[in-house]
Ligand SMILES: O=P(O)(O)OC[C@@]1(O)O[C@H](CO)[C@@H](O)[C@@H]1O
């Protein structure tokens with residue numbers, strides 16, 4: 001689009017995009033293949049010989065995919081008919097049309113990184129759905145579950161804190177309530193450090209009590225618009241005409257495991273404190289970027305919490321289940337979240353989803369990939385306003401809650417990015433820094 005900077009891409013040798021395509025993605029594919037291998041006897045127990053054949057087929061499709069990537073072959077259309085296949089193939093054509101004659105076909109190390117990386121996860125899914133009867137196998141499920149189990153102590157610490165706080169909520173004054181709100185926001189922010197795509201599928205769990213670390217982590221928040229979120233939700237806000245009116249907060253989820261727990265405790269706090277009356281969660285329809293939350297992960301986690309021997313965690317699990325039953329929490333999935341499109345295309349590509357999001361008073365976008373899609377994954381100057389990078393995407397007031405794991409950041413103060421780069425060359429990609437970046441009511 002005219003006036004927009006170029007996309008991040010594996011063309012830039014040595015960039016984070018390049019290294020991801022060269023090293024991290026093949027490593028993730030290898031782990032997916034290993035996971036299929038490890039489940040071989042399970043497939044046999046469940047499906048007999050057919051299960052073994054399917055495992056072989058899925059492995060051979062994934063090995064072929066890894067080879068295509070490593071030899072920078074053209075990106076080929078999807079073949080298996082699925083709800084989003086046509087949209088994907090149209091998008092591939094569109095990427096093709098952007099290339100000049102001399103550039104040839106869309107290729108892994110040449111096309112926009114966002115497209116390439118999304119395409120890789122969609123091809124993993126294609127390999128699995130082409131391999132019945134194991135076509136509902138999630139190659140990342142084990143590692144997502146492991147992340148939850150390894151974070152048990154921190155999970156319990158969070159649920160204990162929440163449940164004890166709830167019993168005192170009535171006596172908190174407005175300032176105390178705001179402090180608690182800010183705590184839960186920061187917990188949810190730092191929960192985003194725990195994704196499994198950045199670590200190449202290696203374990204990345206939360207081992208320490210995050211609540212006690214919030215103070216020292218504050219210095220690493222580069223953009224802090226939490227006050228705007230409070231102004232939007234606080235009791236007695238100017239926009240409030242009827243105190244019983246519904247306040248809907250949408251959370252566009254990112255990773256399952258520990259991060260999902262941090263999002264659920266935030267959502268739980270929002271309801272208990274009456275800052276919101278309903279929370280709508282948006283997850284992925286297919287396994288995505290290793291650790292992203294699917295409906296199955298969401299349900300699994302609530303069940304795990306419920307059946308925990310820890311009284312606070314199981315109390316949380318029961319509360320979460322009842323919020324879902326009565327509709328105070330609603331889980332939605334939509335194929336748009338696993339398409340390669342930037343969010344500014346949502347109103348065109350998925351108008352139903354855009355209309356749905358317009359019903360929210362506030363939308364929280366969790367994580368790095370959502371930030372890349374909000375900003376188009378482009379080489380923006382650090383000082384470009386967030387609103388400009390959103391390129392017209394504004395279903396409702398929104399906020400990105402993200403730790404930095406890709407070479408993109410907008411809305412910084414003049415000189416802020418340069419200063420960070422001088423003292424810490426990898427500041428954009430390690431997940432050490434975080435943002436609350438808000439785009440308010442129009
Ligand atoms: O969206 P998330 O879970 O915060 O991060 C996803 C991520 O790890 O995947 C990509 C690397 O493969 C990076 O863009 C980003 O760091």
Ligand SMILES: [Mn+2]
Pocket residue numbers: 195197254255289291292367369
């Ligand atoms: Mn993720």
